[in-house]
Structure formats: C-alpha cells, structure tokens
Amino acid sequence: MTTDAAPDTVRILDPDGSVVDREGREAIDLKDEDLRALYRYMALTRQVDVECTALQRQGELAVYPPLLGQEAAQIGSAYALGEEDFVFPSYREVGVAVVRGIDLVEYMHFHRGTRHGGIEDPVGKRFAEISVPVSSQILHAVGWAMGAKKDGRPVCAIVYFGDGATSQGDFHEGCNFAGVFGAPVIFLCQNNGWAISVPLERQTAAPIWRKAESYGFPGVRVDGNDVLATYRVTREAAERARAEGIPTLIEAVTYRMGPHSTADDRSRYQPKEEIDRWERLDPLARYRAFLENEGLVEQPWLEEVEREGKELAAEVRRGIAGAPPRDVREMFDWVFSDVPPVLQRQKDEVTELMTEEEHKEQEDRDA
C-alpha cells in the first residue's frame, strides 16, 4: 500500500492501521488515554456530521458542508494545540470545534441561518467566527499571531483552509506576512482534492506543501487520513511557532467523502473509481484498526463512544431543530457599539411592522 500517498508524505499508520513508521509512533508523546481520545473525537465528529446532513435534508439546516472523510486531519491537528492557541476555521471545521469544546448548537445556528458567525465570544473561546470568503481568514490568523507575539505570549494560531484556498491572493499575502514577521501560526491546508467541482490540478501546478518555500518557512505534507501523523506534524509546528516564531504550512492530504455541501451533487464530477478508492481509506477505520491492534480499545469502550456520539448528535438535534429565528430587532444593536439615528429609525420601523403575533412570540421567548 504505497500507491495511495505521494512520496515525502509523513505517515505513521498504513491504511490498514499497521504502524509503518515505528520511530515516528514512539516519538509521539501521547498517553493511552490521549490515543483513545483521538478516536473518540473522530467518532463523535462523524456522528454529529452525519446528523447535520440529516438535519439539512429534513429542512432543519439551510445548508451544511459535511467534513466526512476529513476527521483525522481535523482532530489530529486540533488535538495538538494548547488551550490558549487560537483556531481560525473556514466553514467545514466541525471536527475542530468538537475538540475545542465549542457549543455545537450555537455553532449550527450558522448553518440554520439563525445567526452568522456561529461563535459567541470568539476571543474568550479562542475560536474565530466561521469564515466563508475562501482564504480570507488566513490573514486574521496571521494578525492574531503577530499580536500575540508582541505580547510575548507563548501561543500560536492555526488557520484551516482548503486546497482551493491556496489560489487566492489572501493565502499568499497571509503566508508572506507570516514569513516576514515571524508570526507564530500554522497554516493547515486540508487538501481534499476538490474545491467544489474543481480538481486540484486546475487549482495549482505545484504541490501545496512546497509553497512554504516561497515564504521562507517549512512546509510538510502529511497523510491527512492518519490521525497520528496529523497530530505529530501539528504538534511540531506548534512548538516551532511558539518557541521560535516559525510558521509552518501543513498540507494534509485527505478526501471529501461527501458533497461540497448539501446543495451539491458530487456525482457530476468525482470519478467513481476515485470515490471507491478513498472509501477504503476511511480515517476512522484505519485508526480503530490501530487501536485494536495495539490492544488499546475493546468492544465495550467502542460501544460507549458510539453511544456518546449518538447522544451528542441528538443533543445537537434537540438544540437546533425547530429553533426559532432570533429577534431581528436585536441585530440593529450589533452593528456598532452605539445605535446611530438611522439604525434606530430602522429598528423602530421593524418593530412597528412586526405583527402582533410576532410580538407575542418574541415576548414569550424573552420570558
């Protein structure tokens, strides 16, 4: 099994779960409970993700972009972070949110269309707002990292984006600023092979991880479906960033096993044989095989995780299904720190136009 990964790819586990890089595996500073936690997060994420797709099909979410297949890339990297490190997600990082303890109901309000952003108090939670304009969040991470460095804090930022995002000017400007200012930031590119319907070879003529050289910092390609490998390279990158202000570009090679979003029809463009090939590279199966081989998990524990995942998914469903819209009036208070006359007038207009029914509903909710 070497045909499935390009050379220079960091990999610790083979697709069948056996350890191919014994030294690398030993070098990982994780206790057994951490090793189990990685699986648990992946499994919880999988269940939430599948549930959210179902919620969208049932009309409870407006649209949802599944991360199916990308769990190892997200969980391994997120697990490598410290509490004070700051995460800058795109729109597909539910796995990262799970690891970081983000309230998933709050998060899913973004996809329900109840509130933008998804995160209240992002600064407190060290988890930025969901960012849709592709690659734009990269610069936010760099700016935050520059700022944290100015404060002398031993922290780093990590920013998630896709293969398509590397084509944008903001990707370039972000990496370049990071190189010039020695910003403690990790650029975590989940190369899932596709930007909606556009395959990687239409995005760029060079390997993504090699682009780091343009900015004077290290780049590394990792098997994005190997959670131990993504953990390891992120951990090393975080250490370099915090200790030396060295940014790292990580290309986690993975695959989008679902549609781009629930609005997408991937059968129009993903070749059947490619889908089948990656089906066999499922990151959860691989890692479970490893844990079983190593005798780290047993059936009851796996069942418990399964149950926990169901419960978490159900919790998300309970929290989000049927959730009422927010009171539109409060949004007029969100634009500025004060409410200028024009917004006050518009707010008054909205208030007047609300039907009695709506007023009543709103009062009930407020009570």
Added chain:
Amino acid sequence: MTTDAAPDTVRILDPDGSVVDREGREAIDLKDEDLRALYRYMALTRQVDVECTALQRQGELAVYPPLLGQEAAQIGSAYALGEEDFVFPSYREVGVAVVRGIDLVEYMHFHRGTRHGGIEDPVGKRFAEISVPVSSQILHAVGWAMGAKKDGRPVCAIVYFGDGATSQGDFHEGCNFAGVFGAPVIFLCQNNGWAISVPLERQTAAPIWRKAESYGFPGVRVDGNDVLATYRVTREAAERARAEGIPTLIEAVTYRMGPHSTADDRSRYQPKEEIDRWERLDPLARYRAFLENEGLVEQPWLEEVEREGKELAAEVRRGIAGAPPRDVREMFDWVFSDVPPVLQRQKDEVTELMTEEEHKEQEDRDA
C-alpha cells in the same frame, strides 16, 4: 568580485566587464551589431531618463520615476523579445519602451499628467498601458498569453514588476494561473532592493526566484546589471514559453540608483555604503568595458551614441515641455463606445463653462 552577487545567479560579465562565463557568452546568438545595439539602447535610455528627471525638476513633468541603474535588466530582457510578443510594463519601464520603439513623447504625457496610460493603440504596439497599481498588470499579461495560446500563435507576453510587487495577491494569482494554464508568459521581476523605502527583507523572507516553484515552472535569478545575462535568460524563457507554454519567473537583481520617484527622498532610508557599493556596479560602465575589451566599439561610435542619446532626450523635451493639456471634452467620449445621456450632459456643462479664451485656444490647437 563574487561577494556582490548571491550564488545561483546567472552572470556572464563581471562588474569590471570581463567574461566570467565563457560558455554562456558563446551560447548567446547575437551578432556584433546586436551586441552594440544593447549598449546603444542602454545609453539612449540613460540619457532620456536623466532628461526626464530634469524635466520634472523644471516643472515640465508632474512626477517621474527614474530607472537609473536598471538599464541592463530592462534592455537585455526587452531585446530578447520578438516583434509580436506583448510587453506589460509597470510605471518604470522607459528602457523597455525605448527598445520597443514606443513614442516617448506620447509615453511621457503620462508623467506630465496630460493623459493616462501613455500608449495609444497598445494592442497594435504590443505594449500595454502604464500600470500603477502595484502587481495588477501581472494578470493582464497572463490573460493575454492565455488568449494568444488559444489562437495558436507562437508568441509570449512579458510582464515587468518590482520586488515589492511580489507581496501582492495579484502576483500570486497571476503566477498560479500561468502555471495551471501553461500560459506563455515571462514574469520579469526587477528586484532593485527597495519598494520606495521598504527593503527587500521586509517584503519577503525567501528569495524571489524560488517562488516560481510554488507554481510549477522554472525560476531563475540573474545579475540584473549584466545585460548579456538578462538577455540570455529572457531569450531562453521566451523560447520555452512560445514552444512549450512554460512560464518563467526571472529575478533580475539590480539597484534603484535614483529616488523612487522625483517626489522621493532616498537619503531617508538607503544606507550610504549601499549606495556607494552599487555606484561601482553601474550596468553601462560594465557593458562598455566588455565591448571595449572585445574590441567591438571604438570612441567615435561611442560618441555617436552619446550624440544620438542627447538628440533623443532633446526630442522628448521638445515634444513634452510646454505641451498643452488635452481638450477635456474629448475625455467624455473615451469612457464608453457611445456617450450616454449623463456624460453628454456633463460634457455640455464643461463646454459651457470653458472660457472664451479656452475655446479659442482649443480651436487654434485643433486647426
């Protein structure tokens, strides 16, 4: 004399004019008259450039960005092009304009503030409008090259920009499109060490020529003060581009021996010792020494070139000094292919407001 150029730098002539790369020199397909032409263009350019700075000091140009010191980078690369190849300049490419036979008076109207762009009929002249927003013209070159390739024409585009331009998103997007579509284009970066007052190390943490790797095409660093070297690498790049659709990024390492523009005060930021060092690396002196060493030129010829340069400079002066403003009314016809009512109304307003004197002046001019 090796300390003045980084390793990996293509160089044929040493700063004292002696040939350091004999093989490279032999490989150059230039006849003696071509070798002389290179000098002639550099010398003409130098005179025009100096004259334009003087014209600005005398209030005849609004502002002028000298290319002093960058003659070898511009003339060598421009001379390597074919007639049908298309030049996309920034705002500092007077040397390229000289080689391409661009009407310099027309061109200088840009700097006088008489007309934007500087080039009438850029398509016919294969020389695009002067472009000020840093790096924005890069994408135009790529688009043109894509279009020419679609027509199956054996041509290429060349786009000029500075070291500072490499920090912009458009540089990245342009290179990336070129790599993906195999656009026949040459990215000619004149790394003159400074973007106004910002030195290269604040622009990027990596060598410019290495950035080509990010896009899957070759990059080359060349001694930008060695006209034979810039000729050679551009010639090779043009051949690759036309024959195989392979773009090339050329970093021509040179120095801005003048201010950023006549409005600038470089003593605020360029270190004295740096200025002195580069003074000794003047591209004209170097190439003249080569020509003299090789017995290719003699004093009378050099004097003739000197005289010709003076004449060209005088011609520019005659054409541009005191040139009247254009009739503002015609500009209302330039916005669209037709004149919509609002512009017609505004044109009428301008016409009414013109004083009798202005009307008369204009009529005299039209007659």
Added chain:
Amino acid sequence: MPEVTMAQALNHGLRFALENDERVLVFGEDIGKLGGVFRITDRLQADFGDERVFDTPLAESGILGISVGLALAGWKPVSEIQFDAFSYPALDQVISHVGKYRFRSAATLSMPIVMRIPCGGGIGAAEHHSESPETYYAHTSGLKVVIPSTPADAFNLLVRSIRDPDPVIFLEPKSRYWSKEDVDLEPNGLPIGRARIAREGRHATLVAWGGMVARCLETARAAEEDGVDLEVVDLRSLVPLDVETVVDSARKTGRVVVVHEAPMTAGFGAEVVARVVEDAFDSLEAPVLRVTGYDLPYPPATVEEHYLPSVDRILVALERVLNF
C-alpha cells in the same frame, strides 16, 4: 417561444453568444463540468469544448485580471462570479482596470468584458450569499451595470451585454432564477440603457430593479384592491440610467417610491431620488421615498424577510407619499 426559467434563459443566452461569436469565452469557478452552482452554464463545456468554456482556479481578482488580458488578445471574456460577495476580491481589477482601460487608451481599444454576478437575497442562503453590490459598480466610472427582472429580458440583456464593446457588470437576481415565462430566443428586447414600464398606473410610481420588480408588481396588485393604481418602472440598466423614462413617470404620477434590496445609505436608490428631484421637482406632490434593505450587514436567512422590502413596507411608504 419556449417557456423557460430565468436560469435557463441565461443558459440560452450564453449558448447563443457562444454560437454566434467564436471569440466569446465563458469561465469562472465550477462552471465547467458542474455547470455552475446555479447550472447557468449547464452543458456549455460539453458543447463548446474546454478551450472556450473552462474552470479557473479559485481567485476572483485573477478571473477579472485575465479578462483584461484576454480582451487585449481579442477575446470576449464572459466570467461568472459564484455569488455577490465573492465579487469583492475582484474590485481592484474592476475599478482600477476594467473600468479605466478604454479611457486610459484614449479610446483606441475596447474592453468587451462581461462579469456575471448572481446577486440579491430571498433564497435562504448563508452569509455572503445574498448581497446586492450594485452600488459599488454603478458608482465606478467606465462600467455599464445591468440587471434583468424577467426570463425574457435575462436572455435579451445577456446577449446584448456580451455584444457590447464596453465592460458590463451583469447582475442576476437569484430570487428570480426559477421564475418562468415564454422567451423569444432572439435578442429582440430593449437595449441597454433603457428602462421598462413593467406596469402602467396613474397614482404613484414604484421604481425597482432585479428581484424587487416582482415585489413591486405584487404590491401594485395589492394596492389595486384599494383602488390605488401604481406604475412600476423596471430600471434594467443602472448605468447608463434611463432618467427620461423615470422622470416621465414621476411627472405623470407626482409620487415616487424607490425600492431596492441593498442597504439604504448611499444605495443606488439615492441616485434615483436625486435624479427625479433634479428633473421633476415641480411635478412632485410628495417626497420621493426609498424602501430598502436596512443598514445592517445582510442578516441571517431566517430573518431575511424582515430585512428585504416587503409588500407591507412598500405600502407604508406609498401611504405616506399618497397622503402627503
């Protein structure tokens, strides 16, 4: 005259242009195999080949930047931007080059560039997918800005925009993509620069464009029940603006309300007000009012119907101008 949706009419328009002018190129993100997220380019790549219909890397500044170069090489670039808010990364190329290149060349060349942008709200989309950026474009000299409100005009205007030697920002009201009507597949409609009386009426004039034209017509039907006879003007073309048609209507009714989705402040509605006031002041019986999106970032989908001008909000404004 087949009955088609606006989305299909646009597909027909592109097809018509590709067939009738071999210099037309169609490109953008996901417009090839996928046919665009709204399927406006459906099957065009299959039918015209991937030299003329092609996907680009994910970079909007790149897309508009190469459009300039392609135009200089004698092609007619027609790009698709996936959604309104994703047109912003291209603004520098649009403002600094697309709108200026002809001027800069002293009119020695043309920039026959079309930039298609699905825009507007009302379809329950996520953040950044419902904005109305027309003001940014209309305020930029050198750009024509058009927006159809019906399937037939979508076809007509698109074909005309692609034929036009000048840059055209072609806005497509997403909320009308699925509206249907019989469409003449020849560009026989009104030219760019002319407004359309979508409904004749005597008591007041509603001026709108894109998705709000249908809402104004709905309002007119509602008002009719109260004996109020509204005229509805569909601008179609914001630049050039057909002031004459708007002012004629204002003179006739004496009362005007402008309706748009974009936020109020400095929205294009203000321009319409200013032109009406300038040219028809003495005919006005009441202030010219605006009913617009509020000065918020476009809000989440579940409250967008509070944000977009509703029939009720338009009626409130009408009441004010009718009783002034």
Added chain:
Amino acid sequence: MPEVTMAQALNHGLRFALENDERVLVFGEDIGKLGGVFRITDRLQADFGDERVFDTPLAESGILGISVGLALAGWKPVSEIQFDAFSYPALDQVISHVGKYRFRSAATLSMPIVMRIPCGGGIGAAEHHSESPETYYAHTSGLKVVIPSTPADAFNLLVRSIRDPDPVIFLEPKSRYWSKEDVDLEPNGLPIGRARIAREGRHATLVAWGGMVARCLETARAAEEDGVDLEVVDLRSLVPLDVETVVDSARKTGRVVVVHEAPMTAGFGAEVVARVVEDAFDSLEAPVLRVTGYDLPYPPATVEEHYLPSVDRILVALERVLNF
C-alpha cells in the same frame, strides 16, 4: 495652541494616540523610516519603536486582514493606505470582515480598527492618486466613515476615531494637507456623527466634506459680493450621518446644493439629497442639486480643475436653486 498644517495635526493625532494607549499600533507601507509619503507618520517609529510603528509588505488586503487579527488579539490597529485607489485591493477584507465581524459575533466583541486613506484630487498627482472612494465605504454596513476638513478637526477626529470601538474609515483630504491653523492638541472638538456649520447663512445651504468644504467657503465669499448669504455644512462624518443638522439648515434656507469630488452617479451626494428630500420636502423651495466630479475615471492632472467642482460650477447650481 500651535499653528500646524493638517499633515502635522494628523501626526500629532497619531502621537497622542500612541502615547495615551499602549495598545495602539501604526503600520502600513513606507510609514516607518520614511514617515509616509506625506510624512504623516514622521518620526513615530523613532519615538515609539518598530514593534508599535512598522512597515508592512506591499499588500493592502494583507494590511486590513491582519488588522482584524490584531484587533482579536486586543490591539488597536491604525493602518495607513498610501493613496485612495490603493485601498481597493483591501475592499474584500473591509466589506466582508471589518464591517461584519462585530455583527457576526452578536456584539460579543469590537473591531477598533482605523484605516487611514489620503484621498481626493487637486494636487496634480498621477493616475490612481486622486480618487474619492467614500461611497464604497459609506454604503458598506458596519463602517463609520469620517473626513476632516480642517487641521484642528483632523487632530480631533483622528484621536476620536482611534478611541472608537468600531471600525472607522478615516479619509484625509490631500488637498488640505498643507492648510494651516491653530490646533488645540486635545480632542475637544465635535464627536463622530455630528456635522459642523462651517459658515452660517440664510439664502441657501451648501453641503460638503473634506476638500470641498474650503471650496464651498470660497464660493460663499464670492456669493457674498452679490449679496447672497450662504450656509456651509461640513458633514465630517458620512456614517453616522448627522441628518438633523443638514435638515435644519435645509429647512432654514429652503435651498440646498451638495458638493463632492467623487463622480456623480451613486455618489454620497445622492444620499444627502435623498435624506433632505425625505425629511424637509415641504421646506424646499427648489430641487436639491449636486455639483460633483463627472462620471469619468479621475482625469489626468492637467485637466483636473475642469473635473473638480469649481466655484463657478457651484455658483451656476446656486443660481438655479436661488432662481427656481
């Protein structure tokens, strides 16, 4: 109260902010050693160190993008864009993030970002160096947009903008950089959101901002000779807009002309017209007119005085409203 130029007053303003709040950062292209191409940041790096005052790579989207991140890290980023037209590459970050981040967070954070942009024409500059981009910003929800017209207010408004918890687009009229007056180096002037009566008058109102305020005052002096007494309102703050002050003046004089440098179509002047018409219609004796830059790309320097509103052009418009 030293007599200083507007350029110096701005330098004092930045200095004041850097001294009084250690979280303030100043950055941009060429703002360090060089002190900015207009020397607004002169000696700030020497005095406050290169951690707080620093040059960036040449990338405006980058500059605004890191501003968002720096704000999330608790800093107060004050960036300089070198010239008006070079603010366009940053528009995506400004529209999609700077103006939206607070809203998106349900107001659980602030974005105390200041983006300084020298703008406007009249200084004989090259292409792209004389534009008036205020409309792009004023139409974007979530941004405050201010522009001083005098040295004293430049200091006052800048200090207030940096203190403001919201993003402020701080426009600096280049043509006034070298104007001089006594300046109180404390931010004791009017707050953001308030307009200023620059001159009281009875017969008609001129509304302007930035560089055009001086031109309107010049016009008022010229008109005075003909016995016409003009009021001049300096908006100072386009968002929030002080409608009350403008409308009060309109009610008093009954005649209003709005003057700005930017092109007419969809310029901010239209917004002023619309607000006056909406709130003061019954007091208006004449249409509210605009005198603006023409709908051209900003023209070459040698003809810019034909392009910018001149005293003559303003007088012609006044004649029309006074004789209506």
